[in-house]
Amino acid sequence: MTLNTLVDHSNCEDCPIRHRAVCARCDADELIALEEIKYYRSFEAGQTIIWSGDQMNFVGSVVSGIATLTQTMEDGRTQMVGLLLPSDFVGRPGRDSAAYDVVATTDVVMCCFRKKPFEDLMNSTPHIAQRLLQMTLDELDAAREWMLVLGRKTAREKIASLLSIIARRDASVSQKGLSGPIVFDLPLTREAMADYLGLTLETVSRQISALKKDKVILLEGKRHVTVPDIGRLMEEAGDDADGGFLV
Amino acid sequence: MTLNTLVDHSNCEDCPIRHRAVCARCDADELIALEEIKYYRSFEAGQTIIWSGDQMNFVGSVVSGIATLTQTMEDGRTQMVGLLLPSDFVGRPGRDSAAYDVVATTDVVMCCFRKKPFEDLMNSTPHIAQRLLQMTLDELDAAREWMLVLGRKTAREKIASLLSIIARRDASVSQKGLSGPIVFDLPLTREAMADYLGLTLETVSRQISALKKDKVILLEGKRHVTVPDIGRLMEEAGDDADGGFLV
DNA sequence: CGGAACCTTGAGGTGTATCAATGCTTGTGG
DNA sequence: CCACAAGCATTGATACACCTCAAGGTTCCG
Incomplete structure (x- = not known):
């Protein structure tokens, strides 16, 4: 088996994406709550992390490596709709099936949270929701900039x-x-x-x-x-x- | 002058976009707070609502009519990056200059809030931030779906x-x-x-x-x-x- | 050494852009 | 009420950017 799941309550303070990820605004107590529910998963280059349409029972952040977000038409034409770099967030709170394929382009390590506990934590921790909103707005800008590239x-x-x-x-x-x-x-x-x-x-x-x-x-x-x-x-x-x- | 600004503390409960706009999750008290700071603006078909690069001192929702979000390159090539329908939100909290041109395609009525008071209210009213996150995630999905259209x-x-x-x-x-x-x-x-x-x-x-x-x-x-x-x-x-x- | 994955280059075809002319509506002023 | 212009849309002829199909090159690894 090439997939590796590690439960690791190591210190978020030392995390390389600490200042950019969805947890960026969290203070010490909030980080402790996140540490309680986090776990790491590793993926090899070429591996599909999530299949479009599948049940999504976790969300998470890319810690290292690069992954892609792609859509495929029935006849096989494919379009990449996002490039996931370290600190980028994967998954959508409030939705349970994945809308896109997520594929590891290089070896990838992700910091994951089961979806339900994460959603609960999000509701009780404004700092997480605030940061997620900011990141989503940035992604929306990036997607729109890319629309100009694709269209014109x-x-x-x-x-x-x-x-x-x-x-x-x-x-x-x-x-x-x-x-x-x-x-x-x-x-x-x-x-x-x-x-x-x-x-x-x-x-x-x-x-x-x-x-x-x-x-x-x-x-x-x-x-x-x-x-x-x-x-x-x-x-x-x-x-x-x-x-x-x-x- | 074709631009019309109305201060109107009319009842949000009767608003046609009440259940879909950024205020969708607000309860009665929260609506009252919003009513305090809201005002309406009207735009004629063809009028530019916001110029890219301009200072944005308000945010708001489209109440009626249709507007477009467009980007333009130096040589004049333009790409529409969003279609704004009633209940869609315009403006980005936490940013002060506009990234895109917003143009009224039909006559448009917007429900506006000055940016600063809205941001303050957003910080004290999780229901607004939650709804905005949800709407932004939906827009991101729409933008990504459009990337497939444009690219393939x-x-x-x-x-x-x-x-x-x-x-x-x-x-x-x-x-x-x-x-x-x-x-x-x-x-x-x-x-x-x-x-x-x-x-x-x-x-x-x-x-x-x-x-x-x-x-x-x-x-x-x-x-x-x-x-x-x-x-x-x-x-x-x-x-x-x-x-x-x-x- | 042989094969697989990835990349480069060439020749020819095609979908869309460009340039240009014309048609249809709508509104305005004589 | 007609003449005319302005804005929007349609259609045609031609050009060219990119795709498709095909062959061969490079690198890496068993």
């Missing part, structure tokens, strides 16, 4: 948009700022990128090659990317490069 | 998807059920539909003509639509017609 951008702009988002997130995590070159590894296959961008994997491959030829990005192997000038990349994405990001 | 559906499927959504909403409002023909007026121009679907207005026009020729819909004039068989329309949309809707 060219293939080249779509690729540049995706790379720009990953590059900026990585720069903010590694605290390097946006003035120098940004280096990162692509966490997605060409096919997963295609599913995110509403393209075919061939088009993704061609456009990445084109951006490389034009020196917008440098590639070492298939996944290791260097962005020499994030402003240039954002121009290629059709975004306003002076939107207040480059302070 | 053909022009014909896109049109069918939009018509199917409007048709089903109208059927649910008029309590007619989904067994017989559904009749409604399109609340959007061809151009607005194109902006919603990530198409050009010419393609929208062609696909509507095609669906008409194939008897999937009947048209009287340019806006008055009859859907003889909603199941057929949902098939055209690529949706599973027996997804539990046709009970």
Whole structure:
């Protein structure tokens, strides 16, 4: 069996996603209540965490790794509708069947809560509900930004948009700022990128090659990317490069 | 001046969106507190309610009419990212500049609250925050469903998807059920539909003509639509017609 | 070494965009 | 009451971005 469930009452204070996850606003007592009901689960790269339509008896946060949220049509066309990074929340309080497939793209560790106890705790702990509202509003903004990408951008702009988002997130995590070159590894296959961008994997491959030829990005192997000038990349994405990001 | 602001402490109990809006869960006392700070504003068809980037000093609910949420790129490409119907909420607590343009498509009446007093009330009234969370989660689901439409559906499927959504909403409002023909007026121009679907207005026009020729819909004039068989329309949309809707 | 997974590149086809002309409604002013 | 303009919609011809199908390359692992 590749699935691993650990009951672990380790200290939330030391958790790497403590300040960003659904528990971000909780104070010490509230964390203790959460620790009582939490447990960890691990998933291997490629594993499906949740099947669309299945009963959802838990909710939780991604602690490490990357997962995707995808929808599939009857004829097999698929569209990724969300990218789950560490601290992102999975599951919807008040609903019991899953609306999307959740798939681990890399190895993933999740901090889970059984749904019912979590809902009870949410009702008695405004800090959790407040934080969840804030996170949901952020996700809604991200989804709407992505609607512009899907609906109106060219293939080249779509690729540049995706790379720009990953590059900026990585720069903010590694605290390097946006003035120098940004280096990162692509966490997605060409096919997963295609599913995110509403393209075919061939088009993704061609456009990445084109951006490389034009020196917008440098590639070492298939996944290791260097962005020499994030402003240039954002121009290629059709975004306003002076939107207040480059302070 | 076409803009009309009315201070109106009329009874929330009689409000047409009482049971669906952000105040849906409020009890009598809470409604009184809301009545203290609410005011109505009217907008004419075509008027911009909020400009993207502007200071947002109020939030509110659509009481009647239809508004759109749109994003625009520097070169003028636009994508609609939301359709605001009666009871939908506008504005984001905790943010002070607007992220999108909000435009009245028909004449619109909104029930507004100044942002600060509303935020205060939200913190002291869990029922409001709870309802807002629920509504935001619903909007997120709708946005993700739309991502599939934008990313993976053909022009014909896109049109069918939009018509199917409007048709089903109208059927649910008029309590007619989904067994017989559904009749409604399109609340959007061809151009607005194109902006919603990530198409050009010419393609929208062609696909509507095609669906008409194939008897999937009947048209009287340019806006008055009859859907003889909603199941057929949902098939055209690529949706599973027996997804539990046709009970 | 052989196979599997992933990626790249090419050739040709197709769906939608673009450009352009025309039609239909509605409202306005002479 | 007609003439005209403005806004919205339809239809046609053509262009091109992206998809589809196909072959071959790279990397990794048993």
